[in-house]
Every structure is written in C-alpha cells, then in structure tokens.
Amino acid sequence: MEWVEWLLSREFRQFVLDHGLFVHILFLARLVGVTAIELIAPARTMSYRSVMAYDLIGCTLVGFILVPAAEFLSARVALRAPVPEAVMALPVAATFFLYYLVGDFGAYWMHRLMHLSAVWRIHKWHHSPTTMYWLAGDRASFPQQVLFNLPWIFAYSVFGLAPWWIWLVVLSSHMLLNDWMHMNVSWRSNWLEWVFVTPRYHHIHHSDSPVHQHANFGVTFSVWDRLFGTYVNPEEVKKPVSFGIGEEVPLVRLVAGV
Secondary structure (H helix, E strand, O other), rough: OOOHHHHHHHHHHHHHHHHOOOHHHHHHHHHHHHHHHHHOOOOOOOOHHHHHHHHHHHHHHHHHHHHHHHHHHHHHHHHOOOHHHHHHOOOHHHHHHHHHHHHHHHHHHHHHHHHEEEEEEEHHHOOOOOOOOHHHHHOOOOOHHHHHHHHHHHHHHHOOOOOOOOOOOOHHHHHHHHHHOOOOOOOOOOOHHHHHHOHHHHHHOOOOOOOOHHHOOOOEEEEEHHOOOOOOOOHHOOOOOOOOOOOOHHHHHHHHHO
C-alpha cells in the first residue's frame, strides 16, 4: 500500500525529524504498547482512570517545559570527558554499552545523593505516586532533571563522531528504560536481576518503607547496589509493597523541588 511505503520512506523520516515529531510518535507507541503489556500481566490491580489524567498532564509539563529548561541549564554546567582515539574507533554497539556503563555508574551515585535529607525534596515528586505503573516514572522535578542529566552528558562524550541517529537511539532507550523500571507487571525475573534493574527490583525502591527507600538505587544495572551495599532482594520482601511519600505536599512545590 502506498501509505505504508510512505511511512517507511526516507521522506517520511525527514518529515518527522524536521517537525520534531519523533518524541510524540514514540510517546503514542509507548502509551499503547506499554499499557497493553500491563493490562495483560499486571502485578497489582489498578484503575488507570483515577491516575492517568494526572500523569498525562504531568508528563506534558515535564516534556514541554521542564525537560527543555533542564537540558538548557545542564548542558552549560556539565563536564565532558576527553575521548581517546581508541574509544572513537569502537563499534557503535560497544560505544553504546560503554555509554550506559559510565552514565549508569554516575546515575547510581546521583540517585543516592537525592535521598540525602538535605536534597530529598527535589526527588519527592518522583516518589509521590501511590500507584506504580509505567507513566508514574515520568514525574521529575526541575532540579532532579538537571542533576540526573549530568552523568549522562558526561558519558555521552564516548560517542564522539557517532552517526546522526545515535541520539534518537539514546533518547528512546532512556524513555523505554524509565517505562520498564516502573511498569506494573508480574513477570518474575530472578536471573535478569543479577545484571539489570527490573520492575519489581525498582518497585522495592519506591516502597513507602523508609528502609526500602534507601535501597535498590540502580537505574540500569543492579551490580552497583550489590557492590555498594544497597541491594535488597525482592524475593526476601514478603509483605505487599505500598507506595508514596506519606505526606501531602502542594504540587507546585513538588514540581519545583522545593
């Protein structure tokens, strides 16, 4: 069919990029695809009607205002690493792995920083959902956005003269990873958790228990929690996990991180 051929054509790709439609198309795909997965195998019963309107508004706020503003600021204060020629010569797949290894190490420590009492307020909005599902993970205050950008900007240096499309791959991977961590799915994944953060692994971190809020800080790889003594095995958490921050905070303060 002609319209299918057009969707697969270079002209359509250029149209999407020229009009800044990539993120919007990806979001619609996530909205349909990830929600469908949750409906098929939910870990907990939930009402999308009661929470999704709020999170869609929050996601719009984050996407159109907070993210651009945070990127503008963080790009001007972030450190960038000098890239050795040996790294520049690596295959794209190897460079992508190196990017996640370096960035995730920094993100682990940045995440731990945000749970210190002095700066906890900038991370409160992210922990405020009392229902855990994929879209809840998009709640991120302005200062949280800025701070979390820093290790990834540093790590992005490894790409050097990467192909033009690598930024789209990186952007998509971060969005899908964030969805994955917060998904309301019952899939058991003991073997995968030896290497990667999974939904149930990260849900422990979102527990309203003070003990769990200082555990499982990993964003991509679970190895950092194991190495630095913050690992809690989901298999050993026998009671049902509940979520939230246990207090009412005005939305403006949560979004501003103050």
